[in-house]
Amino acid sequence: MKPLLPVLEAQQRLLALVEPVAVEHVPLHEAAARWAAEDIPALRTQPYADLSAMDGYAIRFADMPGPWHVIGESAAGRAFAGSVAPGQAVRIFTGAPVPGGADTVLVQEEATRDGTALTLTGDGPPHRGRNIRRKGLDFTQGDTLIEAGERLTPARLALAGISGHAALPVRRKIRVALAATGDELVPPGTPLAEAQLPETNRMMLAAQLAGLPVEIVDLGILPDHQPTLEAGFRAVQADLLVTTGGASVGDHDLVRPALEAAGATIDFWRIALRPGKPMMAGMLGNTAVLGLPGNPVSAFVTAQLFVRPLIARLSGAADPFPATRTVPLGEPLPANGERTDYLRAELRDGHAFASTIQDSSMLRTLARASCLIVREPGAPPAKTGDSVEILDIA
Numbered sequence: 369m370k371p372l373l374p375v376l377e378a379q380q381r382l383l384a385l386v387e388p389v390a391v392e393h394v395p396l397h398e399a400a401a402r403w404a405a406e407d408i409p410a411l412r413t414q415p416y417a418d419l420s421a422m423d424g425y426a427i428r429f430a431d432m433p434g435p436w437h438v439i440g441e442s443a444a445g446r447a448f449a450g451s452v453a454p455g456q457a458v459r460i461f462t463g464a465p466v467p468g469g470a471d472t473v474l475v476q477e478e479a480t481r482d483g484t485a486l487t488l489t490g491d492g493p494p495h496r497g498r499n500i501r502r503k504g505l506d507f508t509q510g511d512t513l514i515e516a517g518e519r520l521t522p523a524r525l526a527l528a529g530i531s532g533h534a535a536l537p538v539r540r541k542i543r544v545a546l547a548a549t550g551d552e553l554v555p556p557g558t559p560l561a562e563a564q565l566p567e568t569n570r571m572m573l574a575a576q577l578a579g580l581p582v583e584i585v586d587l588g589i590l591p592d593h594q595p596t597l598e599a600g601f602r603a604v605q606a607d608l609l610v611t612t613g614g615a616s617v618g619d620h621d622l623v624r625p626a627l628e629a630a631g632a633t634i635d636f637w638r639i640a641l642r643p644g645k646p647m648m649a650g651m652l653g654n655t656a657v658l659g660l661p662g663n664p665v666s667a668f669v670t671a672q673l674f675v676r677p678l679i680a681r682l683s684g685a686a687d688p689f690p691a692t693r694t695v696p697l698g699e700p701l702p703a704n705g706e707r708t709d710y711l712r713a714e715l716r717d718g719h720a721f722a723s724t725i726q727d728s729s730m731l732r733t734l735a736r737a738s739c740l741i742v743r744e745p746g747a748p749p750a751k752t753g754d755s756v757e758i759l760d761i762a
Contacts, residue, residue, distance in 0.1 A: 372640035374745075375673065375708045379689065381636055382649050382674055386656050388684040389542065389607060393535045396528060399520045402538040402581045403684045408514035411532030414506040418466040422499045425457040425479060425486060426470035429496035434479075436486040442467055457486050466500055473499035507531065517686025539684040544577060545606035545655075546570045547587035549597065549613040549623055550662060555589070568731075569612040569660075569667045576671050580679050597626035601652060607682055609655050610675055613662030615646045623659050624648060632657055640707040640745065644670040656682075665734050669710050672740070672761060692742060692757045695720050697750055704747040712737035713758065720758055737761065 373381075391405040420426065420442070427436060436457035442448035444463035452458055452469035460466065460473060478490025493499065507513060513531055514524050520536065528536055553567035554560065567589050574584050585606050590597055592614065601609065614623035615637075624634060632652040637659075639647055643666040648659040658675055660667045672690060680688030698719030701711075713722040715738050722741055724733070739758040750756060 399536045405537040410511045420460045424475040426460045429472040434488045438484045543606040545585040601630040615659040701750040704743040709743040711741040
């Protein structure tokens, strides 16, 4: 039997099977949580002019310490049309353009005004240019603001908008077909006969993908009947087909033979991973295929490690893999075996605890978990307080 494929190699091989999908331009509000398909340049300069950073008076620093004669007012969206000559000042508000001739803003708390007469009453600005946001301080027209492959976060969307964009280039949404397999499965809420089980993997997977740019195609529950499976797989029109169940080697594990009979090529099967070893991956025409285990915990973990990164890759992400971080252990862990282990864990007071929620057959323990502790193959025992790598999960 071939050795189990390491997790990182499996991830890299999976992502190498596909290329990002076609580009479309969408309004800013529709681009949220997608990835930029091209570099996004600034279409304008921000600030567009020298602007006041404070409420006060625009003056010439050479005229310090005054007094001054106030000749007008500059407000955001309503600039002073003239210029400031020696001995003059212009009342100015935060965000307003600094009038020509002025080079400093005297804050209003350090001055007293009597009609048009302005007198310094505080220390005043310490140097020329004080309290002014210079033209182009944030960015200049033509600057690259967002690089291709970067996630379009709320802040980046705001940046794109203020730089002049009403729409952005992104990859079209990914069509993901979800199918559960197994004669024992029935929809949740159905009265159960003996040996029947409510099927929740499709709903769980759809929820795991809710923050990604996807369109879900629900194929429902497919029986353990190879001709039916084969016909269902042949009819799929999607970028990605995700199945759960039937991925192992039992007599009723028919997903792989049905996929191959439908024309799929299996690139790899069986990973050095706990939980989730029997996962398979391949291509069915132009459709990527991921066969996840039917065990809900295994399906959840493999979706985090493979389904989500594959969708990110198809969507043009520069870095599609999930990010991990380091936290201290709240309790000891034993040495790890030959597979990369993703331990369900709870975070309490910044420490990770895993000892009571490891039964991979129990959804209640998965529901308690807020992260996965990543244990590399052959990792030695870990003590309380040792640093461990975790992957946050929703």
